[in-house]
Amino acid sequence: MIESAAYIVMILLMVSFFISFIRLLIGPSLPDRVISLDLISSISMGIIITYAFISKKIVYLDTVFIIALIIFLGTVTIAKYLKETKTKDD
Amino acid sequence: MKILIKIWHITEFIFFYLGRLISSNIEVAIEILTPRFRMHPAIVEVPIVVKSDHEVLALVNLITMTPGTLSLDISDDKKRLYVHAMYAEDTDEFIKDIQKLERKIQKLLN
């Protein structure tokens, strides 16, 4: 019962992954792409949580923690970089 | 006794925070799912009174999670906050709302 529900949830998450990937491709400016990457990280956290339901193993929760850590560092670094290049230009 | 009051304040704050988060989610969901946009966005300058770094962090978190507002920038002397609001027809009302949040944070962290 729960497993089949988890498969349906997985399909929903895949659809949302695809939609935010479209925004990553067409995004008019660089910050648009960065926030869409941020959302993709949230979606992959959701996918891993759902996979923990399917495989009945709790170890995958640690992976979610690592993703939450790393994506924050990535976003902050990109924001800092954008600011530096902008102030250097003018 | 003091500790008990502190714990009560913290639990009250957590439930307040969760309630704000859920209502903001419902608001964004309605905005996304209805075909016509009925928002009037603006970037508003809000004067703040909280001083320490912890309080500013809590205020920024709370503003970002409350319905319709998103903090964008803070001035160098930590006295003015720039907030992007989705429904900003009435600016004074909106600033009063944020000052209410500020008082709540001061009560919690002092």
Place this chain on the structure above:
Amino acid sequence: MIKEWTIIILLGLGALFILLASVGLLRLPDIYMRMHATTKVPTLGIMLMLASLCIYFTSALTILKSILIITFIFLTIPVATHMIGRSAHLMNTKKWKNTGRDDLEKAQEKEKQKTS
């Protein structure tokens, strides 16, 4: 029985919220509005999914780890959005046509004049 349905409903609601966030990312008109959609909505979605995981594997370690993850997400996502929003405004990203007043623009102009 009730436990099973609670797990399924919480998991499905979380996934629906994340789907809603991605639809909002595609549909809303400018970057600030999109940031409204990508901060608030997935946070609640991940929270609901972790809650259903806590009900499924009922152990103290799971609950502790989930609370850690949720606290971390709550602390970091607003900060990341704050920084991205500031750099987007510095880059003069295009705003939606109905946007009203913009106080930040004047402040950043003043700062630029001071440094130059």
